[in-house]
Amino acid sequence: MVDDSTERLNRAFAALADPTRRDLVARLAGGDATVGELAEPYDMSLQAVSKHVKVLEEAGLVTRSKDAQRRPVHLDAEVFGLMTKWIERYRREAEERYRRLDALLARMADDEEPTHTDTRDAS
Template identity: 65%
Template structure:
């Protein structure tokens, strides 16, 4: 998956309804009608949300007759996780370096005050 795909995944998940659909699909596959049940919107509106998620590679539906279950594609979430984790590690490394510098400064100040 490319960076462009990552942008599509983040854009698709920017909508709270689509995030909720993903959360529900993380528990089990579901048909469009099942996904539409808790929302105050038409099935067609849910199809539009699913189309955005499908284009981003977050969900898929197998070809065949209706009703077709919607399936969560873990690869898109893995891509996000890898991207986030890379920057989380960089930030943690930076904070650990800062902690070491502050600890060294504190040790130096304590030694100077004891002299």
């Protein structure tokens, strides 16, 4: 058992690690497009773009419908939610820890240097 959401996150993060694929996502956010349309601006073969789209599809970031011989690619927002949920969880924790550490350091500084006036021992 490898936990399904682990596998989904593996694929999703890996998919978005490639700048070409992030660019595809950005463009698809503006509307569906065919593989040919997607490939047009890049200096790269159609097959290469087709592969990229396949990676996005297997990551669940994108779906394809069938319209005659065209196969319009459609951005699917769902997995994005899973990703941000993961990231934000640990970001919150890290920031929380940072905040507390900061407070602790502030207290320590106060103890060490109570008022900055009169450092002489009263005893």
